[in-house]
Amino acid sequence: MKDFDALKNIWHGQAALPKLSYDDILKEVRKSKSAFANKLLIETLGMAVAIVMFTLIWAYKPFLMWTSHLSLAIFILCCLYYIFVQFRDYRTISSGESLFHKPDEYIAYLKNYRRSRLILNTRKYTVYSLFIGIAFALYFIEVYFVAPLWQTIAGIVFTIGWFAVCAYLMRIYIRKEQNKLGEIISKLEKLEHQFAD
């Protein structure tokens, strides 16, 4: 039979030491920082290129119908929204303020963050896709009037096919993400209860 002091002696006799030095940490900081920044940069650049492209098309191509103008405006707004969401997340994560919160506050922050990701990945993504779909539909109105019929039909069929594939893949992704986030939120709720004073 051992008492708590005996356990304390065992604890202090342990040889369990971290395998990392402060140099390893600094190397990792540099590596991960650039990897994350690069990922963000590539995504933002991709969207920026799309915005420039849409703006140039809008400026130099003489569209005949107001629906095409509205379509391009929707495309550009969707791209801007994507960049805004990326940067807002990046700023929240990189500010690091939440790290200093008390555990119960931190758990509440994590829960809210996870909930907002869940809403972003499900509801907001659906609305986002819907707007892209509307933009395409508006654009095809002009295509229908100015291009040969076969081109219009080919364009519509291709767009619908592309949407169907994306919707199928996204449904799988959303289901997985929903399950994962749901599990995390319930674990966080269990933790929140433990840390209540």
Added chain:
Amino acid sequence: MVNKEAFFKEIFQANSKKIFHLCYGYTGDDDAANDLMQETFMKVWQNLDKFRNQAMISTWIYRIAVNTCLSWLRVEKRQAKDELTDNIIENKREELSEKNEQVALLYKCISQLEENERIIITMVLDEVPYAEIAEISGVSEGNLRVKIHRIKHKLTEIYNRYERL
């Protein structure tokens, strides 16, 4: 930059062992503990400027470590802790001395506790003052004393039960 690195080195050397114990106690796994410790100190580095005027740096580092451990659930795709710790004990039995075996058993017993209990007891074992533990865990000191008493009793009971086997 040189100053920042020197400051970081000082902080790391003064706190890494205890932070590692906390992470090890929380996860019950050596590799996961190293990962969490690395993540903790990466966050410390990123927020180093905020530490400069803090009197109790170790409290803030512990706070970051605790929060990092709590968010470990986000990426938890590992085997169940008990199973994992059992495997570690089984696989390494021959190479463990009696003393190390006792340490491994103690970690296994800690992993049976609730998450908040694991965090509190590793700090108690590392002799962190009660006032600091209260500040880190966000529990009032009076309440903490009661909790610690209960956790000590629970841990001792689990350890003795395993030792009798």
